[in-house]
Amino acid sequence: MKIVIAPDSFKGSLTAQEAAQAIRTGVLDAIPDAECVIVPMADGGEGTVRSLVDATGGTLVTTSVTGPLGRPVSAHYGLLGDGHTAVIEMSAASGIQYVNAATRDPLTTTTYGTGELILDALDRGVDALIVGLGGSATNDGGAGMAQALGVSLRDADGRELDRGGAALQALDRIDVTRLDPRLHHCTITLASDVTNPLVGPEGSSHVFGPQKGATPAMVERLDAALAHYADVIHDQLDRDVAHTPGAGAAGGLGAGFLAFTRATMSSGVGVVVEATRLREQARGADYCITGEGGIDAQTRFGKTPMGTAQAVKEVAPGCIVVALAGFIGEGIASLREVGIDAVLGILPGVCTLDEALDPARAKENLTRTACNVARLFRS
Template sequence: MKIVIAPDSFKGSATAQQAADAIEVGVKRVFPEVEIEKVPMADGGEGTVQSLVDATGGKFRDVTVLGPLGQETTARYGLLGDSKTAVIEMAAASGIQFVDEHTKNPLITTTYGTGQLMLDALHHGSQQLILGIGGSATTDGGAGMAEALGVKFLDINNHPIPRGGGGLSELDHIDLSGIDPLVAKAQIRIASDVTNPLTGKIGSAAIFGPQKGATPDMISILDANLKHYAKVIQRDVGRNIDQTPGSGAAGGLGAGLLAFTNANLERGVEIVLEMTHLKQRVTGADIVFTGEGGIDFQTQYGKTPMGTAQAVKEIDSNITVVALAGNVGEGIDQLYDLGIDAVFGILPGVEALPVAIEQVRENLARTAENVMRLWGRKR
């Protein structure tokens, strides 16, 4: 018998690798000699760097960069086992965790640090960059990122404009002459499931601005500034990115990447499936365990358990896919028609959140053990 264990992280309590290790413990309580393949997974969001580094035998690199408010901070990215690919979570440098209720302000926050991470990876030999672009504190259209790569955003007096979404109103022209030559040579893959355009009623400022501290007045200013930014990009760079699906991701970082690099937008889970070679590794499997902290009706929209299940079923529809979750929410019935055969909550009863977090590995092990005991009785 062969079992593949391919969970996402259980956020706040276990990395994808730790979750996989815990499930393995439970499986081996019942079948100690079973063949097990562990494949830590992610969907492009938080935990993607950790999962891909673990899955490919890679390593981490820490870099001093500027945070969203311009303060120096240390950010980490991953160098994968192929020695040619870097995986970066923009939140590591420009994430919402760097601001609080008193300091969050998308008029001034910048993605400059994300560009610094990209540049560091390129200068250390990476030929491909995978960028997870969720969890941002910014609405600067990726201008800060591009500035770090060497793009100049200048006002009518040929002076650099202020960083942040507010400074875009002063933009007169864009100078690409200083962009690092390695940028054009790199393959850049944007891991994001966001399809919002840069501007408009469902654009970056309108939909995501409030969670970053934007008031209604700020949203109007930011949307107008991003519209102006897009027009200058179209004139000076020759790329029309305003209404491109996904250009509004991460406060418009998607737009900046599409405008100033040779980036492509892709579903995060599809990139992870490719990089971990999951489809090849599930060949011949009897059961695949997947899962994450919460499973509900949203799981079908590009989340790790669904992406994993669909990839498995493409290889062999007879492989049983079992999803484990800390919390099982509404609307899971439809998942059974999309590739997941069974969903199990791992909590033994009503538990306070701190207790559930502390005991997540034992809960995963116990649930996996019970699944395997049932499986053993069927055989």
Template sequence: MRFLIAPDKFKGSLTASQAVEAIARGVRSADPSAEIVSVPMADGGEGVVEALVTATQGEFRVTRVTGPLGEPVQARYGLLGDGHTAVVEMAQAAGLVLVPKERRDPGKTTTRGVGELIREAVKTGARRIIVGIGGSATNDGGAGMAQALGYRLLDAQGREIGPGSGALADLDRIEPGDGAKALEGIEVAVACDVTNPLCGPKGASAVYGPQKGATPEMVARLDANLARLAEVVARDLGPRIADLPGSGAAGGLGGGLVAFAGGKLGPGIDLVVEAVGLNEAMQQTDLCLTGEGSLDAQSAFGKTAVGVARVARRHGVPCFALVGSIGEGAAECLDAGLTAYFPILPGPMDLDDAMARASELLGAAAEQVARGFLAGARAASRRSAGCE
């Protein structure tokens, strides 16, 4: 039997690679002779660097960049096994996890480090860059990133504006500077799983600003500042990003990558499926096992388990998901592609205990699922033989 194991991370418990190892351990307990193909996955947000580098046998790199508060941080990015694709996570340079709760202020945080991270990736010789933009602490529309790439964002006196969304109120004009050439000839693919525009009631500031520390009074100012950025970008550079679906992702970084890096926004899971060669791996597979921390109605819209299941369905392969928790509307994922889903908890359990034992629980659940599948396959084989 050939098993394809393609889970996402279990956030706070297991990386995608660790989840693969746990599931594989369970499958081998059920069938020591099983052929196992391991493909760690991600949906394009946090964890995408590890998933893509591991799945393609690439290499990790670490560099020092400007963090969201202006202080230096160590950021990891990756070079994929194809030799010409790099992958970066904005969360490594400007993520909410890098900002202590008491210091969260989306009017001050910057994406400068994201631009520095992209420039480092370019230095490796990469001709294609995949950018995962989940988990941001910022709301500057990619202005800091643009400055790091070489664009000049100037006030009415011709001075560079400062960091953060608050400084966009002073933006008078944008000069391409060296920025227009920084990514010349390089394809930038942006893993974007939301359709929020840059501005307005469904925009970056209104929807995501409060998660990053914005008060209701701040939201109005932040939205006005992003509207100003969009106006100046349209006038000086051409792209119209104010209402572009997905431009509001990651505090407007989605729009900034379009405006300043020629980025193409697309579903993160689709970019990952292509990069790891999941369609090719799915061939000749008897069962696909995927999984992630939780499954609910929202999982049907671009999350890893359902994205993997859709690929499996195209190849006629059953796909089971092993999940930490099952939320409301999870059954919608069955219509979206999953064959079945199974919780890994054997019963009521303290959350901290469950997270600490995640590898053990995932492996045990995988063993039982594999045993059930194998029993069904053997029964079907016997029936088929009896009919011949």
């Protein structure tokens, strides 16, 4: 019996690898001779680096970069087991965890550190990048990242712009002659399920700006600055990023990548499915156990359990897919339509959130539930 074990992380509790090992323990308790194939998963958000490093036998790299407030922060990214691909979560360098209610300011926060992570990866010889977009403290359209990579953004007097989204209102000239030439030979895949454009009512500033501390007045100012930025990019680089789906991801970082590199936008979970070779590993599978911390109707819109179920059933149409979760919300009946045959909660009874998130308890709950599921498989 072949069982694919492919969960996402249980946020705030277990990494995808830890969750997978706990599930494996439960399966083998019930079916000692089962063939268990472990594939840690993610959907482009938090945990993507760890999952892909674990799944490919890669390594983590930690370095000091410029944080969103302009101060040094320690950030990490992954070098995958293939030896030539790096996976970066932009939030590791430019994430909202580096600001608080008193310091957050989307007018001035910068993605410069994300660019520095890319440079560090290029220095290590990579020629492919996977970049997870999400969790940003920024709204600068990727301008800071571009400046770190060698792009010059100047005002009408020829002065380099300050960092931050508000400064883009003064943009007059873009000079890409010093853009790091290694980027011309680097494949860049953007992992994101955000389809918002850069500007307008559904754009980065209006939809995500308030989460980063933007007042209504700041939202209008940032949207106008990004619209001007997009106009200059269109006029001088002949690239249209204002209304491209996904350009508004991570405070407009998607637009920066699309303007200054040869990046392509992809579904987050789709990128991870390809990088982990999930389909190849799932051929001939009888059962699949996936899951993450919370599952509800939104899971069908690009979350890990949905992407995992669909990828597995492409190569093993008869495979039964069971998703495990700490929290089950409304609308899970619709998940059968996207390949998830059953959703099961792992909590043994009423408990506090702290108790549910305790790593030791979470492992025990996953192992016990997986054992019970496997007993059903066996029967």
